[in-house]
Amino acid sequence: MPHSDTVAVHAGEPTLDRKDAPVTPDISVGSASGYPDLKTLDAAMAEHRGYGRWGTDNHRQLEAAVAGLEANGLDTPLDAVSVGSGMAAIAVALMSEMNAGDHVVAAHDCYGTTVTFLRNDLPRFGITSTIVDFQDLEAVRRAVTDRTRVLLGEMCTNPLIRVPDLEALAAIAHDAGALLVVDNTVPTPALSQPLRWGADVVIYSATKNLSGHADVIGGLLVGKPSWIEGARAFAHTFGPTLGPFDAWLTLRGIRTLAVRMARHTSNALALARFLEGHAAVSRVNYPELDTSPFCARARKLLPGGAGALLSFELAGGKAALESMVSRLQLVRLMPSLGNVATTLSHPASTSHRGLDASERARAGISDGLIRCSVGLEYPDDLLADFEQALS
Ligand SMILES: *Cc1c(COP(=O)(O)O)cnc(C)c1O
Numbered sequence: 001m002p003h004s005d006t007v008a009v010h011a012g013e014p015t016l017d018r019k020d021a022p023v024t025p026d027i028s029v030g031s032a033s034g035y036p037d038l039k040t041l042d043a044a045m046a047e048h049r050g051y052g053r054w055g056t057d058n059h060r061q062l063e064a065a066v067a068g069l070e071a072n073g074l075d076t077p078l079d080a081v082s083v084g085s086g087m088a089a090i091a092v093a094l095m096s097e098m099n100a101g102d103h104v105v106a107a108h109d110c111y112g113t114t115v116t117f118l119r120n121d122l123p124r125f126g127i128t129s130t131i132v133d134f135q136d137l138e139a140v141r142r143a144v145t146d147r148t149r150v151l152l153g154e155m156c157t158n159p160l161i162r163v164p165d166l167e168a169l170a171a172i173a174h175d176a177g178a179l180l181v182v183d184n185t186v187p188t189p190a191l192s193q194p195l196r197w198g199a200d201v202v203i204y205s206a207t208k209n210l211s212g213h214a215d216v217i218g219g220l221l222v223g224k225p226s227w228i229e230g231a232r233a234f235a236h237t238f239g240p241t242l243g244p245f246d247a248w249l250t251l252r253g254i255r256t257l258a259v260r261m262a263r264h265t266s267n268a269l270a271l272a273r274f275l276e277g278h279a280a281v282s283r284v285n286y287p288e289l290d291t292s293p294f295c296a297r298a299r300k301l302l303p304g305g306a307g308a309l310l311s312f313e314l315a316g317g318k319a320a321l322e323s324m325v326s327r328l329q330l331v332r333l334m335p336s337l338g339n340v341a342t343t344l345s346h347p348a349s350t351s352h353r354g355l356d357a358s359e360r361a362r363a364g365i366s367d368g369l370i371r372c373s374v375g376l377e378y379p380d381d382l383l384a385d386f387e388q389a390l391s
Pocket of ligand 1: 086154186
Protein backbone atom coordinates (compact mmCIF):
# COMPACT_ATOMS: atom_id res chain seq x y z
CA MET A 1 0.00 0.00 0.00
CA PRO A 2 1.56 3.35 -1.01
CA HIS A 3 1.83 6.23 1.49
CA SER A 4 -1.36 8.27 1.94
CA ASP A 5 0.18 11.29 0.17
CA THR A 6 0.46 9.11 -2.94
CA VAL A 7 -3.03 7.66 -2.46
CA ALA A 8 -4.40 11.22 -2.30
CA VAL A 9 -2.87 12.07 -5.66
CA HIS A 10 -3.93 8.91 -7.52
CA ALA A 11 -7.16 7.59 -5.94
CA GLY A 12 -10.05 7.51 -8.39
CA GLU A 13 -7.87 8.32 -11.40
CA PRO A 14 -9.64 7.40 -14.66
CA THR A 15 -8.39 4.28 -16.42
CA LEU A 16 -6.83 4.58 -19.89
CA ASP A 17 -9.24 2.17 -21.60
CA ARG A 18 -11.08 4.98 -23.40
CA LYS A 19 -9.75 6.95 -26.39
CA ASP A 20 -8.08 10.19 -25.18
CA ALA A 21 -9.09 9.37 -21.62
CA PRO A 22 -8.87 12.52 -19.48
CA VAL A 23 -6.54 12.42 -16.46
CA THR A 24 -9.22 13.90 -14.20
CA PRO A 25 -12.54 12.14 -13.50
CA ASP A 26 -15.65 13.20 -15.39
CA ILE A 27 -18.52 14.57 -13.32
CA SER A 28 -21.39 12.10 -13.34
CA VAL A 29 -24.50 14.24 -12.93
CA GLY A 30 -27.17 11.80 -14.14
CA SER A 31 -29.77 11.14 -11.44
CA ALA A 32 -30.30 7.61 -12.79
CA SER A 33 -28.65 5.13 -15.17
CA GLY A 34 -30.32 3.36 -18.14
CA TYR A 35 -30.48 -0.42 -18.75
CA PRO A 36 -31.25 -2.47 -21.88
CA ASP A 37 -32.94 -5.45 -20.19
CA LEU A 38 -34.46 -6.70 -16.97
CA LYS A 39 -31.46 -8.79 -16.01
CA THR A 40 -28.96 -5.88 -15.98
CA LEU A 41 -31.51 -3.64 -14.25
CA ASP A 42 -31.98 -6.28 -11.57
CA ALA A 43 -28.21 -6.71 -11.08
CA ALA A 44 -27.74 -2.94 -10.66
CA MET A 45 -30.59 -2.64 -8.14
CA ALA A 46 -29.24 -5.56 -6.11
CA GLU A 47 -25.96 -3.66 -5.69
CA HIS A 48 -27.52 -0.20 -5.07
CA ARG A 49 -26.11 1.14 -8.34
CA GLY A 50 -27.82 3.28 -10.95
CA TYR A 51 -29.79 5.74 -8.81
CA GLY A 52 -28.25 9.07 -7.81
CA ARG A 53 -29.22 8.99 -4.13
CA TRP A 54 -26.95 5.96 -3.78
CA GLY A 55 -24.05 7.93 -5.23
CA THR A 56 -22.29 8.02 -8.59
CA ASP A 57 -18.73 7.26 -9.67
CA ASN A 58 -17.69 10.60 -8.15
CA HIS A 59 -18.84 9.48 -4.71
CA ARG A 60 -17.09 6.13 -5.04
CA GLN A 61 -13.83 7.83 -6.10
CA LEU A 62 -13.99 10.23 -3.14
CA GLU A 63 -14.88 7.47 -0.67
CA ALA A 64 -11.99 5.28 -1.90
CA ALA A 65 -9.59 8.21 -1.54
CA VAL A 66 -10.65 9.07 2.02
CA ALA A 67 -10.63 5.41 3.13
CA GLY A 68 -7.13 5.16 1.61
CA LEU A 69 -5.95 8.26 3.49
CA GLU A 70 -7.16 6.86 6.83
CA ALA A 71 -5.71 3.42 6.13
CA ASN A 72 -2.16 4.80 5.95
CA GLY A 73 0.03 2.15 7.57
CA LEU A 74 -2.90 0.31 9.20
CA ASP A 75 -3.44 -3.32 8.29
CA THR A 76 -7.22 -3.32 8.80
CA PRO A 77 -9.32 -2.71 5.69
CA LEU A 78 -11.44 0.46 5.81
CA ASP A 79 -14.36 1.90 3.90
CA ALA A 80 -15.94 5.37 3.74
CA VAL A 81 -19.31 6.85 2.86
CA SER A 82 -19.86 10.44 1.73
CA VAL A 83 -22.84 12.58 2.75
CA GLY A 84 -24.12 16.10 2.10
CA SER A 85 -22.52 17.90 5.09
CA GLY A 86 -20.49 17.37 8.23
CA MET A 87 -23.72 17.49 10.24
CA ALA A 88 -25.20 14.78 8.01
CA ALA A 89 -22.12 12.67 8.82
CA ILE A 90 -22.74 13.15 12.57
CA ALA A 91 -26.46 12.39 12.19
CA VAL A 92 -25.81 9.25 10.11
CA ALA A 93 -23.13 8.03 12.55
CA LEU A 94 -25.38 8.40 15.59
CA MET A 95 -28.71 7.40 14.05
CA SER A 96 -27.40 4.34 12.24
CA GLU A 97 -25.65 3.11 15.40
CA MET A 98 -28.28 3.74 18.06
CA ASN A 99 -31.79 2.73 19.08
CA ALA A 100 -34.33 4.39 21.35
CA GLY A 101 -33.09 4.02 24.93
CA ASP A 102 -29.42 4.29 23.98
CA HIS A 103 -27.04 6.93 25.31
CA VAL A 104 -24.13 9.04 24.02
CA VAL A 105 -21.31 10.56 26.05
CA ALA A 106 -20.08 13.63 24.15
CA ALA A 107 -17.33 16.17 24.70
CA HIS A 108 -18.57 19.58 25.88
CA ASP A 109 -16.41 21.32 23.28
CA CYS A 110 -17.89 19.52 20.27
CA TYR A 111 -18.98 21.66 17.32
CA GLY A 112 -21.95 23.79 18.46
CA THR A 113 -24.50 22.26 16.08
CA THR A 114 -23.43 18.76 17.18
CA VAL A 115 -24.30 19.72 20.75
CA THR A 116 -27.63 21.18 19.56
CA PHE A 117 -28.39 17.91 17.74
CA LEU A 118 -27.62 15.88 20.89
CA ARG A 119 -29.64 18.17 23.16
CA ASN A 120 -32.63 19.16 21.03
CA ASP A 121 -33.15 16.52 18.36
CA LEU A 122 -31.98 13.07 19.42
CA PRO A 123 -34.04 13.02 22.68
CA ARG A 124 -37.21 13.10 20.52
CA PHE A 125 -36.11 9.68 19.21
CA GLY A 126 -35.36 8.36 22.70
CA ILE A 127 -31.58 8.84 22.47
CA THR A 128 -30.11 10.73 25.41
CA SER A 129 -26.68 12.17 26.00
CA THR A 130 -24.37 13.34 28.75
CA ILE A 131 -22.02 16.15 27.83
CA VAL A 132 -18.74 16.25 29.76
CA ASP A 133 -15.20 17.58 29.52
CA PHE A 134 -13.22 14.92 27.62
CA GLN A 135 -10.01 16.15 29.30
CA ASP A 136 -11.50 14.85 32.58
CA LEU A 137 -11.33 11.07 32.08
CA GLU A 138 -12.94 10.42 35.49
CA ALA A 139 -15.95 12.49 34.41
CA VAL A 140 -16.13 10.52 31.14
CA ARG A 141 -16.06 7.21 33.08
CA ARG A 142 -18.77 8.42 35.46
CA ALA A 143 -20.96 9.50 32.54
CA VAL A 144 -20.95 6.04 30.91
CA THR A 145 -24.08 3.96 31.60
CA ASP A 146 -25.02 0.43 30.57
CA ARG A 147 -26.90 1.99 27.62
CA THR A 148 -23.93 4.03 26.36
CA ARG A 149 -23.24 3.06 22.75
CA VAL A 150 -21.07 5.97 21.58
CA LEU A 151 -18.38 8.29 22.94
CA LEU A 152 -18.21 11.32 20.64
CA GLY A 153 -15.29 13.75 20.69
CA GLU A 154 -13.19 15.96 18.42
CA MET A 155 -9.53 16.32 17.56
CA CYS A 156 -8.22 19.90 17.90
CA THR A 157 -11.41 21.31 19.35
CA ASN A 158 -12.80 24.64 18.39
CA PRO A 159 -11.96 27.32 19.54
CA LEU A 160 -9.45 26.33 22.28
CA ILE A 161 -7.68 23.69 20.12
CA ARG A 162 -7.62 21.04 22.83
CA VAL A 163 -6.24 17.57 22.04
CA PRO A 164 -8.02 14.62 23.67
CA ASP A 165 -6.27 11.48 24.93
CA LEU A 166 -7.69 9.19 22.25
CA GLU A 167 -6.12 5.99 23.59
CA ALA A 168 -7.62 6.49 27.07
CA LEU A 169 -11.03 7.43 25.60
CA ALA A 170 -10.98 4.37 23.33
CA ALA A 171 -10.24 2.16 26.36
CA ILE A 172 -13.21 3.65 28.26
CA ALA A 173 -15.49 3.20 25.24
CA HIS A 174 -14.42 -0.39 24.59
CA ASP A 175 -14.73 -1.39 28.27
CA ALA A 176 -18.35 -0.25 28.04
CA GLY A 177 -18.96 -2.02 24.72
CA ALA A 178 -19.33 1.37 23.03
CA LEU A 179 -17.70 2.96 19.96
CA LEU A 180 -15.32 5.91 20.03
CA VAL A 181 -16.40 8.28 17.25
CA VAL A 182 -13.97 11.13 16.50
CA ASP A 183 -14.71 14.24 14.47
CA ASN A 184 -11.32 14.79 12.81
CA THR A 185 -12.40 17.74 10.66
CA VAL A 186 -9.82 20.26 11.89
CA PRO A 187 -6.53 18.32 11.53
CA THR A 188 -7.74 16.24 8.51
CA PRO A 189 -6.37 12.75 7.74
CA ALA A 190 -3.14 14.38 6.53
CA LEU A 191 -2.18 15.21 10.13
CA SER A 192 -4.30 12.96 12.35
CA GLN A 193 -5.44 9.33 12.08
CA PRO A 194 -7.67 8.60 15.11
CA LEU A 195 -8.26 4.96 14.04
CA ARG A 196 -4.59 4.33 14.79
CA TRP A 197 -5.18 5.30 18.45
CA GLY A 198 -8.25 3.15 18.97
CA ALA A 199 -11.13 5.20 17.52
CA ASP A 200 -13.77 3.10 15.71
CA VAL A 201 -15.30 5.71 13.41
CA VAL A 202 -13.91 8.97 12.04
CA ILE A 203 -16.11 11.80 10.81
CA TYR A 204 -15.31 14.73 8.55
CA SER A 205 -16.94 17.93 7.56
CA ALA A 206 -15.50 18.03 4.01
CA THR A 207 -16.54 21.70 4.04
CA LYS A 208 -13.36 22.67 5.87
CA ASN A 209 -9.70 21.82 5.15
CA LEU A 210 -10.46 18.47 3.49
CA SER A 211 -11.88 20.20 0.38
CA GLY A 212 -9.93 23.25 1.45
CA HIS A 213 -11.14 26.12 -0.78
CA ALA A 214 -14.38 27.25 0.92
CA ASP A 215 -16.54 26.11 -1.99
CA VAL A 216 -18.09 22.82 -0.80
CA ILE A 217 -20.55 21.67 1.87
CA GLY A 218 -19.96 17.95 2.43
CA GLY A 219 -19.17 15.20 4.91
CA LEU A 220 -17.68 11.71 5.22
CA LEU A 221 -17.63 8.77 7.62
CA VAL A 222 -14.77 6.29 7.74
CA GLY A 223 -14.60 2.97 9.59
CA LYS A 224 -14.51 -0.80 9.28
CA PRO A 225 -16.31 -2.03 6.14
CA SER A 226 -18.94 -3.86 8.22
CA TRP A 227 -19.81 -0.67 10.16
CA ILE A 228 -19.78 1.53 7.05
CA GLU A 229 -22.15 -0.92 5.35
CA GLY A 230 -24.78 -0.13 8.01
CA ALA A 231 -24.09 3.61 7.87
CA ARG A 232 -24.30 3.57 4.07
CA ALA A 233 -27.59 1.64 4.10
CA PHE A 234 -29.03 4.20 6.54
CA ALA A 235 -27.67 7.14 4.47
CA HIS A 236 -29.25 5.69 1.32
CA THR A 237 -32.63 5.58 3.09
CA PHE A 238 -32.32 8.83 5.06
CA GLY A 239 -31.13 10.61 1.88
CA PRO A 240 -28.44 13.25 2.67
CA THR A 241 -26.56 12.55 -0.58
CA LEU A 242 -23.60 14.74 -1.51
CA GLY A 243 -23.95 16.38 -4.94
CA PRO A 244 -21.66 14.79 -7.57
CA PHE A 245 -19.95 18.11 -8.31
CA ASP A 246 -19.23 18.56 -4.60
CA ALA A 247 -17.80 15.02 -4.48
CA TRP A 248 -15.61 15.94 -7.47
CA LEU A 249 -14.49 19.22 -5.86
CA THR A 250 -13.67 17.46 -2.59
CA LEU A 251 -11.53 14.85 -4.37
CA ARG A 252 -9.83 17.65 -6.28
CA GLY A 253 -9.09 19.36 -2.97
CA ILE A 254 -7.71 16.12 -1.53
CA ARG A 255 -5.15 15.94 -4.35
CA THR A 256 -3.22 18.76 -2.62
CA LEU A 257 -4.23 18.00 0.98
CA ALA A 258 -0.77 16.93 2.21
CA VAL A 259 1.05 19.99 0.87
CA ARG A 260 -1.73 22.36 1.93
CA MET A 261 -1.80 21.01 5.50
CA ALA A 262 1.99 21.19 5.76
CA ARG A 263 1.88 24.90 4.83
CA HIS A 264 -1.23 25.61 6.96
CA THR A 265 0.60 24.06 9.89
CA SER A 266 3.94 25.84 9.44
CA ASN A 267 2.13 29.15 8.96
CA ALA A 268 -0.03 28.52 12.04
CA LEU A 269 3.01 27.72 14.19
CA ALA A 270 4.82 30.84 12.94
CA LEU A 271 1.78 33.01 13.69
CA ALA A 272 1.25 31.37 17.10
CA ARG A 273 4.88 32.07 18.06
CA PHE A 274 4.67 35.65 16.79
CA LEU A 275 1.45 36.29 18.75
CA GLU A 276 2.83 34.66 21.89
CA GLY A 277 5.76 37.09 21.81
CA HIS A 278 3.59 40.17 21.18
CA ALA A 279 2.90 42.54 24.08
CA ALA A 280 -0.73 43.16 23.02
CA VAL A 281 -1.57 39.42 23.18
CA SER A 282 -2.45 37.89 26.54
CA ARG A 283 -2.98 34.25 25.57
CA VAL A 284 -2.43 31.96 22.55
CA ASN A 285 -3.96 28.51 22.13
CA TYR A 286 -2.03 26.25 19.75
CA PRO A 287 -1.02 22.70 20.74
CA GLU A 288 2.41 22.83 19.11
CA LEU A 289 3.60 25.72 21.30
CA ASP A 290 6.01 24.53 24.01
CA THR A 291 3.85 26.42 26.52
CA SER A 292 0.67 24.52 25.56
CA PRO A 293 -0.63 21.92 28.04
CA PHE A 294 -1.30 19.74 24.97
CA CYS A 295 2.22 19.97 23.56
CA ALA A 296 3.41 16.46 24.51
CA ARG A 297 0.16 14.83 23.39
CA ALA A 298 0.19 16.77 20.11
CA ARG A 299 3.75 15.59 19.37
CA LYS A 300 2.50 12.03 19.68
CA LEU A 301 -0.95 12.19 18.05
CA LEU A 302 -0.19 14.96 15.54
CA PRO A 303 3.45 14.41 14.60
CA GLY A 304 3.08 16.29 11.30
CA GLY A 305 1.68 19.40 13.00
CA ALA A 306 -1.51 20.55 14.66
CA GLY A 307 -3.28 22.09 11.66
CA ALA A 308 -4.56 25.49 10.62
CA LEU A 309 -6.55 26.51 13.67
CA LEU A 310 -5.37 28.64 16.60
CA SER A 311 -7.02 31.13 18.90
CA PHE A 312 -5.82 34.06 20.98
CA GLU A 313 -6.90 36.81 23.33
CA LEU A 314 -5.82 40.41 23.38
CA ALA A 315 -4.92 42.13 26.65
CA GLY A 316 -7.19 45.02 25.60
CA GLY A 317 -10.24 42.71 25.31
CA LYS A 318 -12.99 43.16 22.75
CA ALA A 319 -12.22 46.83 22.01
CA ALA A 320 -8.64 45.94 21.04
CA LEU A 321 -9.98 43.07 18.96
CA GLU A 322 -12.35 45.41 17.13
CA SER A 323 -9.47 47.68 16.20
CA MET A 324 -7.19 44.80 15.13
CA VAL A 325 -9.87 43.23 12.92
CA SER A 326 -10.67 46.50 11.16
CA ARG A 327 -6.96 47.19 10.47
CA LEU A 328 -6.07 43.78 9.03
CA GLN A 329 -5.65 43.94 5.25
CA LEU A 330 -5.29 40.26 4.27
CA VAL A 331 -7.60 38.69 6.83
CA ARG A 332 -11.37 38.84 6.98
CA LEU A 333 -14.00 37.50 9.34
CA MET A 334 -15.69 34.27 8.20
CA PRO A 335 -18.02 32.04 10.26
CA SER A 336 -16.22 28.89 9.09
CA LEU A 337 -12.64 27.61 8.78
CA GLY A 338 -10.31 25.81 6.43
CA ASN A 339 -10.03 28.20 3.48
CA VAL A 340 -6.84 28.86 1.47
CA ALA A 341 -6.86 32.43 2.86
CA THR A 342 -6.44 33.25 6.55
CA THR A 343 -9.75 34.06 8.22
CA LEU A 344 -10.91 34.97 11.70
CA SER A 345 -13.99 34.08 13.66
CA HIS A 346 -15.31 35.49 16.92
CA PRO A 347 -16.62 32.49 18.90
CA ALA A 348 -18.72 34.60 21.31
CA SER A 349 -20.79 35.94 18.40
CA THR A 350 -20.73 32.85 16.11
CA SER A 351 -20.21 29.27 17.30
CA HIS A 352 -20.96 30.03 20.97
CA ARG A 353 -23.60 32.75 20.64
CA GLY A 354 -26.24 30.34 21.95
CA LEU A 355 -24.55 30.26 25.38
CA ASP A 356 -25.09 32.96 27.99
CA ALA A 357 -22.13 34.88 29.45
CA SER A 358 -21.62 32.54 32.43
CA GLU A 359 -21.76 29.40 30.24
CA ARG A 360 -19.23 31.01 27.90
CA ALA A 361 -16.96 31.87 30.81
CA ARG A 362 -17.15 28.26 32.03
CA ALA A 363 -16.21 27.06 28.53
CA GLY A 364 -13.20 29.43 28.55
CA ILE A 365 -14.59 31.65 25.78
CA SER A 366 -14.18 35.32 26.61
CA ASP A 367 -15.50 38.18 24.48
CA GLY A 368 -11.87 38.98 23.66
CA LEU A 369 -11.13 35.51 22.24
CA ILE A 370 -10.62 35.32 18.48
CA ARG A 371 -10.11 32.17 16.43
CA CYS A 372 -7.84 32.15 13.41
CA SER A 373 -7.92 29.66 10.54
CA VAL A 374 -4.45 30.20 9.15
CA GLY A 375 -4.21 30.14 5.35
CA LEU A 376 -1.54 29.57 2.75
CA GLU A 377 -0.18 33.11 2.40
CA TYR A 378 3.58 33.74 2.40
CA PRO A 379 4.26 33.69 6.15
CA ASP A 380 6.14 37.02 6.36
CA ASP A 381 3.19 38.83 4.73
CA LEU A 382 0.81 37.34 7.25
CA LEU A 383 2.96 38.23 10.26
CA ALA A 384 3.50 41.75 8.91
CA ASP A 385 -0.24 42.24 8.55
CA PHE A 386 -0.88 41.17 12.17
CA GLU A 387 2.08 43.33 13.30
CA GLN A 388 0.66 46.51 11.74
CA ALA A 389 -2.90 45.68 12.91
CA LEU A 390 -1.74 45.17 16.52
CA SER A 391 0.55 48.20 16.73
C1 LIG B 1 -18.02 22.69 10.39
C2 LIG B 1 -17.91 21.55 11.30
C3 LIG B 1 -18.93 20.58 11.37
C4 LIG B 1 -20.19 20.67 10.56
O1 LIG B 1 -19.92 20.58 9.20
P1 LIG B 1 -20.93 21.10 8.06
O2 LIG B 1 -20.25 20.65 6.83
O3 LIG B 1 -21.05 22.58 8.23
O4 LIG B 1 -22.24 20.42 8.32
C5 LIG B 1 -18.74 19.51 12.23
N1 LIG B 1 -17.65 19.41 13.00
C6 LIG B 1 -16.66 20.32 12.96
C7 LIG B 1 -15.46 20.14 13.83
C8 LIG B 1 -16.75 21.42 12.10
O5 LIG B 1 -15.77 22.33 12.07
